Amino acid sequence: MKIQIWANLGVKNLERTEEFYTKLGFKKTPGQKSDELTSFLFGDDDFVIHFFKDENLKKAMKSDLSDLSKGNExxxxxxxxxxxxxxxxxxxxxxxxxxxxxxxxxxxxxxxxxxxxxxxxxxxxxxxx
The missing domain is CATH 3.10.180.10 (2,3-Dihydroxybiphenyl 1,2-Dioxygenase, domain 1)
Known part of the structure; x- marks a missing residue:
């Protein structure tokens, strides 16, 4: 069995997120762009981090998101x-x-x-x- 793991994080502004990670040199995950998320590949093994609009991730998780000003996720x-x-x-x-x-x-x-x-x-x- 092949197992893949990735991360899903919430963001306020997809365009700002895309601009930030593109400037750092990360590659976008092919086929993973929509109005609800943007996605990037990290490291030599292409670890995927999906960045969802906060409200969409909150809805999918059926819970609140972490308040990052108060602690770490x-x-x-x-x-x-x-x-x-x-x-x-x-x-x-x-x-x-x-x-x-x-x-x-x-x-x-x-x-x-x-x-x-x-x-x-x-x-x-x-x-x-």
């Missing part, structure tokens, strides 16, 4: 090969309209930074030392 980690790559990510994220809430630094045997997209979804970029 999840943090996605993206690997980097060099410290310079981590630093470049931080600049690209800021230029694309994201918020780098933890600037590049060394910690616990890693070098990394962390950011939120325009809707508050959290990601970190990590290079293992």
């Amino acid at each position: 999840v943090i996605f980690s993206i690997s980097a090969e060099t410290e310079a790559e981590v630093n470049d990510w931080a600049v690209k994220v800021k230029d694309a309209g994201g918020n780098v809430f933890s600037p590049p630094e060394g910690f616990q045997g890693m070098y990394g930074c962390a950011f939120t997209d325009p809707d508050g979804h959290k990601f970190n970029i990590l290079k293992w030392k």
